[in-house]
Structure formats: C-alpha cells, structure tokens
Ligand code: SF4
C-alpha cells in the first residue's frame with residue numbers, strides 16, 4: 001500500500017513507513033546503556049488479540065517495515081505469532097533481540113521460530129570485545145550472544161550486529177567490527193549512546209561531541225575496508241563531508257544526505273501498553289507525563305492517532321526559523337532540521353538544536369585553530385620586535401588579525417586511548433535492575449527500507 005491510500009484529509013507526505021514496536025518491556029538483562037530501562041513488563045501490556053489487531057492496522061496504513069523490539073521480544077510467548085501476522089500481510093518484519101535467552105529457550109529454537117515466522121533479519125548487539133561488552137551488558141553475555149548469532153546463521157537467518165558507541169568502545173571499534181565479521185554478520189549498525197534511560201546515570205560513558213571528529217573519519221575508513229556493510233543510525237551525523245558516504249542512501253539513484261528526524265513523519269513507535277509516539281527513542285524527561293505520547297491504541301485506531309490535526313506537532317510543525325543555537329544559523333538547516341531529535345532531547349532537553357553534530361564541532365574546532373594561529377603569529381611578531389613584547393607596538397599590524405592566506409584546517413584529532421582501568425571499573429559493577437519506560441531502536445526514515453536494512457528480496 002502506498003502513502004496515497006492514507007485516510008482522506010491526512011497529509012500524504014506522512015505515513016508510518018517504519019514502525020518500531022516494543023512488544024514487551026520485560027528483559028532478562030539490565031544493560032547500562034538501555035534507553036528504556038527495560039526489565040519488567042509494563043503494566044497492562046497488549047495481549048495477543050490486541051497485538052494481532054495492531055499488526056493489521058499497521059499493514060492497512062502502508063507500513064513497510066516493522067522492527068519488533070523490547071525489552072527482549074522473545075520474553076513474550078507469542079512474539080513469532082505477532083511477527084507472522086505482519087509478514088502474512090506483506091510487512092517486512094525484523095527483530096532486535098539480546099541473544100541471551102532464558103533457560104529452556106535454546107537459541108537454536110528462537111532462530112528456527114524466527115525463520116518460520118518469516119523475519120527478514122535480526123539485530124543483535126555486540127558492544128566491543130568481551131570485557132567491554134560485559135561491562136555494558138553483564139557477565140557471561142558475550143559468549144552467549146556469539147552462540148545466538150551462530151544459531152541464527154545456522155538456520156540461514158541474516159544477522160545485523162549492532163554497536164552502541166560509547167566512551168569504552170570508541171577506541172576499539174575496529175576490533176568490534178572484526179568480531180562482527182568473524183561472527184558472520186551481514187551488517188554492522190552503529191548508533192551513539194544517548195544519555196537517556198539507564199545511561200542517564202552513566203553520562204560519563206557518553207562520548208563528547210568533539211569526539212565525532214574522530215568517529216566519523218574512522219567509520220569511513222572502516223567502511224572502506226569492506227567485509228561487512230556498515231550502517232550508521234540517526235544519531236550519527238550530520239551533513240559533514242562523510243555524511244553521504246556513510247549514510248549510503250539514494251533517492252532516484254542519487255546519493256542523499258541526512259534528511260532530518262522522521263519521528264511522526266515516516267516513523268512511528270508503539271509501546272507494549274499501546275502508547276503511540278513518533279519514535280520510541282524520544283524520552284519523557286520533563287516529568288511523569290510523557291509529552292511524546294500521542295495516544296493509546298486501546299482508545300483509538302492508529303489511523304486516528306496518526307491523522308489527528310495537531311498530532312506530532314514537535315516535528316510536523318518544526319520550521320527552520322524555529323531552530324536555535326548553531327542549528328538556527330546552519331546552512332543545512334532546511335534539510336537537516338536540527339539532527340536527531342532524540343539526541344537533542346536527551347542532551348539538551350530541547351528539540352531545536354543538537355550539539356552532537358559533526359558540522360558544529362568541526363566549525364568550532366576550525367575557529368579554535370584559527371584563534372591559536374592568530375595567537376601564535378602575534379607571539380612570534382612580538383618576539384621579533386624585541387622579546388617580551390613590552391616594547392612592541394600597542395596595536396599589532398592588521399596582518400596579525402587573521403592568517404588569511406594560509407589554509408586553516410582542524411588538527412589531527414588524537415584517537416582516544418583504550419582505558420583498561422575504566423573498563424575494569426565498569427566491569428565490577430553489575431548493571432542496575434531498573435524498570436520504567438521506553439526503548440529505542442534507531443529506525444531509519446528510508447526511501448528504501450530494504451536497502452537500509454540490507455534485506456534481500
Ligand atoms: S548544525 Fe544543526 S541543522 Fe546544521 S547540520 Fe548540524 S544538526 Fe543539522
């Protein structure tokens with residue numbers, strides 16, 4: 001079904017092309033970077049009949065891809081029944097799973113059921129070599145995760161390894177890529193750790209914006225090495241020199257750059273209790289009432305919620321003029337509209353500017369280098385004029401103001417060093433057993449979701 005079939009009166013530019021559906025918040029792990037603080041099921045999660053109805057509604061609205069997530073989706077006994085209902089209606093369906101299954105649920109059984117249900121692929125996280133992975137996800141998870149990938153591979157199910165970039169694993173991304181290749185993954189998908197959910201209490205593990213100067217060129221190098229398809233999520237960008245190459249998107253055969261957050265435009269998120277949001281990565285950080293909840297599927301049909309006048313206003317009504325900070329002055333603002341709204345919300349509690357932008361940090365770095373060059377030129381001139389500068393001119397010659405003729409480039413950014421002490425510090429603590437809201441799988445507002453997820457048809 002195409003977007004033109006959307007209910008009459010709705011804006012035909014917008015339809016829920018990609019849905020991330022948290023089918024339960026229950027999870028056996030308590031990962032340090034879990035955006036949802038998953039653990040226990042939400043109160044009153046949708047039952048099987050309600051889920052099957054939601055699957056039908058998504059298909060009727062033209063949804064092309066549904067990502068089943070959690071929590072851990074396999075904690076529900078009916079996860080494959082829900083998947084099958086979507087697949088039967090022609091919806092590409094995949095699943096994000098932690099690969100660490102409870103006793104009595106062998107990984108091979110999960111893999112076989114996923115294949116039988118018709119899932120197009122599964123996403124499983126590897127957050128680095130064993131010590132780093134387990135510092136983030138808990139003890140004895142690395143070996144079991146690799147065994148799960150092996151089980152999916154053995155039944156012929158395509159696996160996408162997912163890595164959440166943080167301060168621990170930034171220095172070892174090349175090794176992490178090799179682990180994904182050795183495990184037989186078809187794609188390696190990277191996203192930034194957001195300071196939200198459980199990670200809100202581990203903000204020291206979130207990389208600093210300036211580290212994008214290291215990350216993005218590194219990702220280009222890793223991508224060009226081949227061996228695995230590298231995909232970056234919405235949180236990594238924007239509009240820097242690497243964007244087209246890393247994002248790997250085309251429209252009409254032409255490469256395109258990041259096209260702005262699609263929450264509520266072409267992306268929808270559904271919570272296990274029927275709550276509907278533009279995207280599950282948008283966190284409620286301003287109190288108990290989640291400002292991003294647009295309605296509940298127990299009270300209204302998805303089409304009503306989606307097409308309600310004023311729905312998803314934070315994004316549908318976002319104008320270039322409404323952007324603030326560096327985004328307000330940015331030459332890419334029209335296309336970019338402030339980068340990832342989830343990151344903006346998590347970092348700055350606003351939706352109108354995003355400090356995690358290559359463009360912003362690179363410009364700041366260039367200005368810093370310019371200032372340093374001006375300072376160095378002034379100091380050299382003072383030395384030439386008599387040492388300490390006390391006898392020099394009060395006002396330096398205008399040529400000191402700016403080294404106009406010299407190319408100004410950012411310095412080589414020193415890659416962060418692997419810090420075994422930091423890893424050990426996190427390895428000795430067990431992740432907290434917290435339970436509340438949200439989960440975020442980075443959905444992609446893709447013109448062609450099949451290419452984005454490397455789905456073979
Ligand atoms: S400054 Fe803002 S609008 Fe410009 S590219 Fe970066 S995130 Fe996008």
Ligand code: SF4
Nearest residue numbers: 234261263279340342
């Ligand atoms: S992941 Fe972030 S940028 Fe992407 S649609 Fe969701 S809120 Fe927007």
